[in-house]
Amino acid sequence: MKPIYLDYAATTPVAPQVAEKMAACLTLEGNFANPASRSHRYGWMAEEAVENARNQLAQALHCDSREIVWTSGATEANNLAIKGVCEKLDGGHIITTAIEHKAVLDVCGYLETKGFTVTYLTPDSSGRISVAQVEQALQDDTCLVSVMYVNNELGVINPVADIAALCRSKKITFHVDGAQAVGKVDVNLERDGIDLLSISAHKFYGPKGMGALFVRRGVKVDAQIHGGGHERGMRSGTLPTHQIVGLGLAAEISVQELKEQEARLSALKQSLITGLSQVSGVTVNGENTVANIANVSFSGVDGESLLLSLHDLAVSSGSACNSATMAPSYVLKAIGLDDETAHASIRFSMGRFTTADEINQAVNSVVTVVQRLRAMTA
Numbered sequence: 048m049k050p051i052y053l054d055y056a057a058t059t060p061v062a063p064q065v066a067e068k069m070a071a072c073l074t075l076e077g078n079f080a081n082p083a084s085r086s087h088r089y090g091w092m093a094e095e096a097v098e099n100a101r102n103q104l105a106q107a108l109h110c111d112s113r114e115i116v117w118t119s120g121a122t123e124a125n126n127l128a129i130k131g132v133c134e135k136l137d138g139g140h141i142i143t144t145a146i147e148h149k150a151v152l153d154v155c156g157y158l159e160t161k162g163f164t165v166t167y168l169t170p171d172s173s174g175r176i177s178v179a180q181v182e183q184a185l186q187d188d189t190c191l192v193s194v195m196y197v198n199n200e201l202g203v204i205n206p207v208a209d210i211a212a213l214c215r216s217k218k219i220t221f222h223v224d225g226a227q228a229v230g231k232v233d234v235n236l237e238r239d240g241i242d243l244l245s246i247s248a249h250k251f252y253g254p255k256g257m258g259a260l261f262v263r264r265g266v267k268v269d270a271q272i273h274g275g276g277h278e279r280g281m282r283s284g285t286l287p288t289h290q291i292v293g294l295g296l297a298a299e300i301s302v303q304e305l306k307e308q309e310a311r312l313s314a315l316k317q318s319l320i321t322g323l324s325q326v327s328g329v330t331v332n333g334e335n336t337v338a339n340i341a342n343v344s345f346s347g348v349d350g351e352s353l354l355l356s357l358h359d360l361a362v363s364s365g366s367a368c369n370s371a372t373m374a375p376s377y378v379l380k381a382i383g384l385d386d387e388t389a390h391a392s393i394r395f396s397m398g399r400f401t402t403a404d405e406i407n408q409a410v411n412s413v414v415t416v417v418q419r420l421r422a423m424t425a
């Protein structure tokens with residue numbers, strides 16, 4: 048028996064209809080050609096598939112298809128956005144948050160070595176970054192603000208629309224890591240003045256190794272990968288038709304199903320939390336969270352024993368495997384958890400294929416294990 052998969056925030060399986068469409072873009076019989084080949088029908092067909100996917104994504108995000116730049120994922124999109132805006136400047140100040148994904152934090156850390164200064168905002172205990180915090184951190188030389196839409200460990204939703212309005216009034220470029228947002232919250236780039244948005248296909252039932260950066264018209268981003276001038280010069284490299292059509296269809300389906308899945312997953316999350324609360328000392332971390340993520344701490348249990356005992360569940364823990372040691376999650380520490388509680392925390396992340404039966408089984412496993420571990424140390 049395989050463990051129950053409750054790690055959809057780490058990655059999702061590719062939707063069957065998406066996999067099928069991707070497979071049709073690989074072989075001689077299929078749509079395999081180079082989309083940049085302008086001299087024959089094969090190329091035109093591949094280009095048409097790529098542009099169709101670009102339109103699907105643009106519709107899902109409510110933007111213009113010419114504002115989409117394909118990348119290999121959200122990591123690359125974050126690099127392109129942050130370095131692409133900052134590196135051409137002669138230093139400056141960046142505002143970001145202490146709870147960003149490493150794909151933002153490490154880029155900011157790199158820019159610190161190049162003469163930039165960075166303010167890392169810490170959320171309150173609810174996990175949320177406020178507009179007032181961003182406003183207070185602004186400096187005369189602030190060149191970029193980067194705040195994630197939905198935090199990947201807690202599921203907390205940040206007020207990015209309000210931060211966007213603030214940044215626009217100050218004429219400062221605003222980047223958002225939206226990897227956990229597509230298909231979970233109503234991303235609307237026509238409504239919200241976000242300048243740059245990173246997305247990742249494998250977080251919404253598309254393939255790994257595929258993503259995009261939304262670059263609002265008029266925002267100038269310098270290429271990080273040169274060679275051929277694809278994607279209006281912002282990102283060179285032969286376009287992977289199969290990956291792109293996969294992302295396009297996956298985005299379309301995820302946005303179509305958002306409301307329905309949100310309602311279904313909210314109910315599952317509620318029954319998960321109610322079930323886990325049978326044991327004492329259970330805390331749900333973060334407020335105002337997406338329906339698919341529940342981050343829960345268990346007091347009085349050893350984190351490592353907890354995770355080892357839960358071998359019938361595929362979940363993430365509040366410990367990050369740093370080559371040799373297990374470090375407590377910097378996100379959980381940032382919202383005020385001590386090391387011990389951070390280690391004894393579990394992120395349950397559900398998705399399209401999670402069933403009520405699986406949640407019941409997960410509750411039973413966790414409750415049994417927590418009771419057993421507590422009895423052993425009592």
Ligand SMILES: *Cc1c(COP(=O)(O)O)cnc(C)c1O
Binds near residue numbers: 056122123225226227
């Ligand atoms: C998964 C994730 C990333 C990285 O995306 P890749 O496509 O795997 O590079 C970046 N930011 C957040 C918030 C994520 O959840």
